[in-house]
Amino acid sequence: MNIKLNSIVTAMAASFVILAVTADDATARGFGGGGGGARGGGGGASSFQGGGFSRGGAAASGSFSSGAARYGSEGGGSSAASVASSRSQTAQTASTNRAATQQGWQSTSTANQAQRQDSSAENQQQRQATSSQNQDQRQNYSNQNVQTRQQTAQQYHGTYPPHAGYYPPPPPAGYYNNNNNNWDDGEVAAVAVGSAAIGAVAGYAAGQSNASESQSAPATTVVYTAPPPASGGLPCNPNTSVVKGVTYYQCGTSWYTQAYGNGGVVYMPVPAPY
Amino acid sequence: MIKTLQKGTRNALCVAILATLAGCAEHQTVTQPDTWASPATVPQAAVPEPTEAEAKDLLLRMANYLAQAQRFTVAMTDNYDTLQASGQKLEFSEKRNLTVSRPNGLRVELEESHGEKHLFLYDGKDMTVFNPSQNVYAQTAKAGGIDEAVVYLLKDLHMRLPLAALLLSRFPAEIESRTQALDYVEKTAIHGVPCHHLAGRTETVDYQVWIQEGTQPLPLRIVLTYKNAEGQPQFRAQFFDWNLSPIVSDSKFVFTPPAESRKIAFAAQVTSIAPAAIATPEAIGGKQ
Numbered sequence: 213m214n215i216k217l218n219s220i221v222t223a224m225a226a227s228f229v230i231l232a233v234t235a236d237d238a239t240a241r242g243f244g245g246g247g248g249g250a251r252g253g254g255g256g257a258s259s260f261q262g263g264g265f266s267r268g269g270a271a272a273s274g275s276f277s278s279g280a281a282r283y284g285s286e287g288g289g290s291s292a293a294s295v296a297s298s299r300s301q302t303a304q305t306a307s308t309n310r311a312a313t314q315q316g317w318q319s320t321s322t323a324n325q326a327q328r329q330d331s332s333a334e335n336q337q338q339r340q341a342t343s344s345q346n347q348d349q350r351q352n353y354s355n356q357n358v359q360t361r362q363q364t365a366q367q368y369h370g371t372y373p374p375h376a377g378y379y380p381p382p383p384p385a386g387y388y389n390n391n392n393n394n395w396d397d398g399e400v401a402a403v404a405v406g407s408a409a410i411g412a413v414a415g416y417a418a419g420q421s422n423a424s425e426s427q428s429a430p431a432t433t434v435v436y437t438a439p440p441p442a443s444g445g446l447p448c449n450p451n452t453s454v455v456k457g458v459t460y461y462q463c464g465t466s467w468y469t470q471a472y473g474n475g476g477v478v479y480m481p482v483p484a485p486y
Numbered sequence: 487m488i489k490t491l492q493k494g495t496r497n498a499l500c501v502a503i504l505a506t507l508a509g510c511a512e513h514q515t516v517t518q519p520d521t522w523a524s525p526a527t528v529p530q531a532a533v534p535e536p537t538e539a540e541a542k543d544l545l546l547r548m549a550n551y552l553a554q555a556q557r558f559t560v561a562m563t564d565n566y567d568t569l570q571a572s573g574q575k576l577e578f579s580e581k582r583n584l585t586v587s588r589p590n591g592l593r594v595e596l597e598e599s600h601g602e603k604h605l606f607l608y609d610g611k612d613m614t615v616f617n618p619s620q621n622v623y624a625q626t627a628k629a630g631g632i633d634e635a636v637v638y639l640l641k642d643l644h645m646r647l648p649l650a651a652l653l654l655s656r657f658p659a660e661i662e663s664r665t666q667a668l669d670y671v672e673k674t675a676i677h678g679v680p681c682h683h684l685a686g687r688t689e690t691v692d693y694q695v696w697i698q699e700g701t702q703p704l705p706l707r708i709v710l711t712y713k714n715a716e717g718q719p720q721f722r723a724q725f726f727d728w729n730l731s732p733i734v735s736d737s738k739f740v741f742t743p744p745a746e747s748r749k750i751a752f753a754a755q756v757t758s759i760a761p762a763a764i765a766t767p768e769a770i771g772g773k774q
Contacts, residue, residue, distance in 0.1 A: 267578050267598075270712035271566040271719035274648020275640075276664055278690040280715035395641035396650050459748070472615050472624035473753030474646035476602060480756040 268475060275396035446479050455485040541670035541684050545695070548703040549658035557587045557734060561726040564648060567719035575717055585732070586653060589631040591739040594647065606647070607741045608635045614741035615645065615752075621744060624752045644754045649708060649723060664688040673699075676706045676724075690714050704728050 270280040446468060450461035461468040461479060468479040536544065552558075565579035578599050585593040590610025597603050605616040608628070613635050616623040626643070628635045633654045639645045647653075651660045671683040671694070680699040685692070696707040710721040743749070 265576055266568055266570055269566075269568045269719055270715035271710065271721040272568060272578075272648075273646060274564060274566065274650075274710065274721045274723065276649075276651050276661070276688060276691055276693065276710065278712045278715060280690070280712055395637045396647075458751075469756065470622060470750045471753040471756045472617070472622070472645070472750060474644055476604065477617050477620050477622055477750070478753060480753055482756060 273396070273474075277394050277397050279394065279397040453485065458485070460485050535673060536670045536682070538668060538670065541668050541682075544670070544682050544697055544703065545665070545668060545684055545686070546658050546662065548695070548697045548705055549661050551703050552652055552705075553655045553657045555586070555588075555730055557730070557732055559583070559585045559727070559729045559732040559734070562649075562723055563726070564721060564723035566648075566721040567717065569715075569717040569719060573717075575719065582648075584653075585734055585738060586632065587734055587736075587739065588655065591734070591736065592632050592635065592653065593739050605741075606639075607739050608632065609736070609739040609741070612741065613639060616741065616747075618744075621747045622750050623741070623743065623747055624750050625741065626752060626755070642754065643752045645752070648721065652705070661686075679706060681706050702728070702730070 270278045446461055446463055447466075448463035450463050450468070453460045453462065458469060460482070461470075465484075467482050467484045469482050470477055471480045472478075473480075560583075562582040562584060563579065564582070565577050567575050567577055569575050580596060580598045582597075583593075583595040585591070590608070592606070592608040594606040595603070596606070603618050605614075605618070607614045607616070610631065611627060611629060612625055613628050614623055614625040628638050633656060636647065636650050636653055639647060640650055651657055654660060665686045665688055668684060668686040671685050674681060674683050674696070676696055681696045682699060683694065683696050685694045687693075690712070692711040692713050694707075694709040695705050698704045698706055704725070706725055708721075708723045708725075712719050712721075
């Protein structure tokens with residue numbers, strides 16, 4: 213029985229060792245390029261010859277904030293509208309979380325503040341007791357006067373106008389807008405730039421194709437062959453024109469100009485210069 | 487019987503434990519960044535490590551130290567993950583030389599891993615981005631100092647300037663307002679320089695920062711993890727050659743268009759370009 217039990221334990225240990233080594237080997241093989249996981253596959257040397265790899269994305273911004281939706285698409289199918297919606301939600305969540313965070317970070321100072329408040333509260337209670345008595349007396353006189361004035365005003369104007377402080381006061385100087393916390397939110401901005409540029413061209417095309425249509429008609433209703441998004445290269449060998457000092461590049465009916473974007477110098481689709 | 491069983495069990499378990507430890511050690515060797523400390527330089531953990539509150543003090547001490555530095559130069563190398571449409575994650579890298587002279591001088595020289603170079607200049611009046619290989623530049627007026635210019639560059643012009651928050655005089659407030667949690671990870675060393683390793687979390691980014699020990703609490707390394715982005719890509723930056731008292735002249739921040747250079751717009755401003763609103767040739771400057 214001893215021998216049997218020892219054999220079982222030894223066999224289990226051996227199996228464990230084999231499994232550990234196998235897993236290690238699998239990792240090593242994965243690094244080597246064979247097999248591959250769910251997203252591994254393909255990717256031979258020829259893949260690298262075509263170039264065109266994206267240098268963008270959330271991490272390229274190197275910012276302390278990101279507008280990337282949770283495991284959302286970084287490019288391709290994401291529309292400006294969905295990005296805007298996502299960004300709005302993010303801003304709201306961020307605002308809530310910032311409030312919670314500040315509460316957490318302020319917990320230490322709150323404890324100290326509580327002690328100070330305890331001692332000052334006693335003094336304040338004494339002062340308030342005295343001042344309350346005085347205030348009661350003043351309010352009695354004041355209420356009588358206000359009632360008199362209100363009755364008089366209603367007689368003349370029907371309704372009493374709102375007092376001067378009715379409208380919410382403007383934010384104090386140095387007010388920190390929530391959106392400012394996302395000022396370095398680079399990735400969403402990169403998507404927005406491309407979308408805005410294409411949208412502008414689509415809107416322009418709408419005006420050209422049907423001048424009788426209202427200019428405020430949504431660009432999304434226009435059937436238009438969108439030019440390629442801003443990229444480092446043009447889709448053709450273009451005709452070049454210089455109009456008022458700006459160089460334009462023409463590919464068919466599409467016009468482009470060079471611009472500096474967050475990925476470097478790119479060609480942006482623009483309205484025809486003439 | 488019990489004795490025999492214990493002996494057998496002990497032998498078998500020893501084999502398993504030794505094999506497992508060997509596997510772990512091997513794995514650790516593979517993943518250990520070469521910037522980490524050698525065993526000889528790692529400070530001994532005899533002293534209790536700082537608490538969360540002390541971690542916050544360390545973080546803000548670093549942030550205040552940078553914010554109050556009137557002039558500094560530093561070299562930075564960074565690399566970042568990009569997730570391709572195929573799902574493949576690639577890493578790109580770049581080198582930067584930064585010169586800051588508060589309140590109005592900022593110069594960033596950038597070289598990307600494929601050799602493309604860019605120069606960013608701000609002199610208190612104009613901000614300029616120049617691409618020497620194509621000999622083109624974009625320029626726009628912006629008064630108000632580095633803080634205003636950097637925020638405008640990223641928020642309005644949608645340009646890219648990694649770790650821009652570190653350049654702001656309000657960096658302490660920025661990092662404090664964004665941080666939701668902060669931990670002291672360990673005392674370690676980078677290239678032999680003792681430092682504190684902190685890990686913080688913001689709403690959208692988890693960050694790690696290694697802060698030099700001593701009277702100059704400078705960041706030596708920063709890692710950002712974009713936890714909400716697909717693939718959770720990282721941005722990793724290493725800082726070298728900090729100089730808190732450089733000699734820099736104001737001319738270092740002024741852009742003089744090279745011969746034959748051509749002025750172009752910022753991409754974010756292109757949508758506002760209309761034939762009637764195009765700048766005159768005199769305003770364009772450089773090669774037409």
